Amino acid sequence: MVNRGVRLFPAPASGLVLLCVLLGAVRSYALELNLRDSENATCLYAKWQMNFQIQYETTSKNYKNVTVSDRGIATYKGSTCGDGKNGPRIAVQFDSGFSWTVNFTKAMTTYSIDSISFSYNTSNTAVFPEAKDKGVITVYDTVKIGIPLNNIFRCSSLSTLESNDVVHQYWGILVQAFVQNGTVSTKEFLCEKDKTATTAPIIHTTAPAPTATPTPKGKPEVGAYYVRENGTCLLANMGLQLNITQDKAVSVININPNMTDFTGSCHPQTALLRLNSSNINYLDFVFAVKNENRFYLKEVNVSLILGNGSVLSFTNSNLSYWDAPLGSSYMCNKEQTVAVSGAFQINTFDLRVQPFNVMEGKYSTAQDCSADDDNFLVPIAVGAALAGVLILVLLAYFIGLKRHHAGYEQF
Numbered sequence: 001m002v003n004r005g006v007r008l009f010p011a012p013a014s015g016l017v018l019l020c021v022l023l024g025a026v027r028s029y030a031l032e033l034n035l036r037d038s039e040n041a042t043c044l045y046a047k048w049q050m051n052f053q054i055q056y057e058t059t060s061k062n063y064k065n066v067t068v069s070d071r072g073i074a075t076y077k078g079s080t081c082g083d084g085k086n087g088p089r090i091a092v093q094f095d096s097g098f099s100w101t102v103n104f105t106k107a108m109t110t111y112s113i114d115s116i117s118f119s120y121n122t123s124n125t126a127v128f129p130e131a132k133d134k135g136v137i138t139v140y141d142t143v144k145i146g147i148p149l150n151n152i153f154r155c156s157s158l159s160t161l162e163s164n165d166v167v168h169q170y171w172g173i174l175v176q177a178f179v180q181n182g183t184v185s186t187k188e189f190l191c192e193k194d195k196t197a198t199t200a201p202i203i204h205t206t207a208p209a210p211t212a213t214p215t216p217k218g219k220p221e222v223g224a225y226y227v228r229e230n231g232t233c234l235l236a237n238m239g240l241q242l243n244i245t246q247d248k249a250v251s252v253i254n255i256n257p258n259m260t261d262f263t264g265s266c267h268p269q270t271a272l273l274r275l276n277s278s279n280i281n282y283l284d285f286v287f288a289v290k291n292e293n294r295f296y297l298k299e300v301n302v303s304l305i306l307g308n309g310s311v312l313s314f315t316n317s318n319l320s321y322w323d324a325p326l327g328s329s330y331m332c333n334k335e336q337t338v339a340v341s342g343a344f345q346i347n348t349f350d351l352r353v354q355p356f357n358v359m360e361g362k363y364s365t366a367q368d369c370s371a372d373d374d375n376f377l378v379p380i381a382v383g384a385a386l387a388g389v390l391i392l393v394l395l396a397y398f399i400g401l402k403r404h405h406a407g408y409e410q411f
Contacts, residue, residue: 041182043081097121104177157193223257227264232361239349271355287355329354332369
């Protein structure tokens, strides 16, 4: 994982200061922007993740797909708080010839995410080998999402836009334009997808104060989490311990369920449980159905705020943990490890989860994990060994007794 750190970018001839944090993330750009005016008051705050999937034609008349992920350090030339004629704008440029711009407009009581443009250069042969048409291509999308003034827009769910040969993917969005009195609002306006997924209140903190993260001792407290969509559709009980390896140093974080919010969503083939707290932007557990008769943990995504204020993001969509039949729950009382990457692991304790087919808000019959099965193997093996010894003793006794009687018959 690459941590880009904090850099200041002065906007030319405007007196603006951009506090921009570019976070190296797997398969995405993760950015945070606090745009300030000439009086050093926040006028626009934004935090989001995005990537782009581009299809282009080659000289051999075939089509190739490119996913634009982390292409280097970003600059923000052209970002502005706006004036009486033009609204605020976020403009991002990456060092491989990519640029992205979003414009905001204002009405009487609302503001809007108005339009998005994305530019890429097919002359870059390292990214677009054998491209038939070379040059800068720009695609536009009109979004028109209306948000009440003095509200921050949140959309944790994945949002997709398609324009010509480009698919935009956005998630983990927090944005407020036209910030009043330099203070980012705590009132949230949720996108439609988050409205259907939210099951518990989410407390938003614009800039969490860095705090030292002590290494906890002992097992983490077990939390009870659930998702409700026309009734409870996902249940999870587990103690969670996060292990981060950075520069050969290991940090351990025990999740406190009393200080953790949770949301989620349920679909026929997938289910999501999302946790977040003051030092966890999000921790996603994504479950999937396989072979139409079993479920398993398929994906984990996490964004963590470390004690020094830096942020790390990890994702793995090729997992295969917590496998159990549909209509049952998965249970493992012993400690288990979910290896998300070489630098990030999750230890679970007293785990029980059911992401599908929850009836009346209760767990179905549990399938125990192999770790728990080991608890039974030991006494079974010992019992089998004792039974074997007893059988041998009895056989020896009866054989000896038979020989003894045979000896008497010879007289």
